[in-house]
Amino acid sequence: GAVVSQHPSWVICKSGTSVKIECRSLDFQATTMFWYRQFPKQSLMLMATSNEGSKATYEQGVEKDKFLINHASLTLSTLTVTSAHPEDSSFYICSARETTNYGYTFGSGTRLTVV
């Protein structure tokens, strides 16, 4: 089945630095990928839709200058958390939509801790 690889699985960074998270579709092409954020014991919140070759579409309330998304190829989307602060600490998960059955496959997630 479809596989989405997400790296790193966890990262600790200092406040004020930037962190990049990668999301790759391994065995299919994904023109659209999605980035979610999950707080402890809560469900997933869609942050943005990443479109290959064009600008990402951000959900209301998500700062596009803080969460930079790049989808430069059909198999790779990246999320960069810029000037990270402790309140950005969270679990970030990406997903990609399969074109065959329109189901969604998720990466394994990235635990970001900003100290």
Next chain:
Amino acid sequence: KQEVTQIPAALSVPEGENLVLNCSFTDSAIYNLQWFRQDPGKGLTSLLLIQSSQREQTSGRLNASLDKSSGRSTLYIAASQPGDSATYLCAVNTDYKLSFGAGTTVTVRA
């Protein structure tokens, strides 16, 4: 805006008992509905995908039903095992965006 509700929020059963997890949604104009499993600190694993034209899907001990007109889906897990302990999420695809319920956390006691 699509609202997805999952009941119960938590469930604890002895091994071997059947599990029934419920999901309801407010907008019936959906493309499909997907059930996921999430283990602590991990990503989501897809369990079953039901297209809007389907009534149910089955995979091994798992069976999911969909009643689009009433905005409901139910996930049945037969003969539960301790390895089934996880959080189960229902996600509804509307306009090619997923809306998630808060999940049902299942504990299967050995």
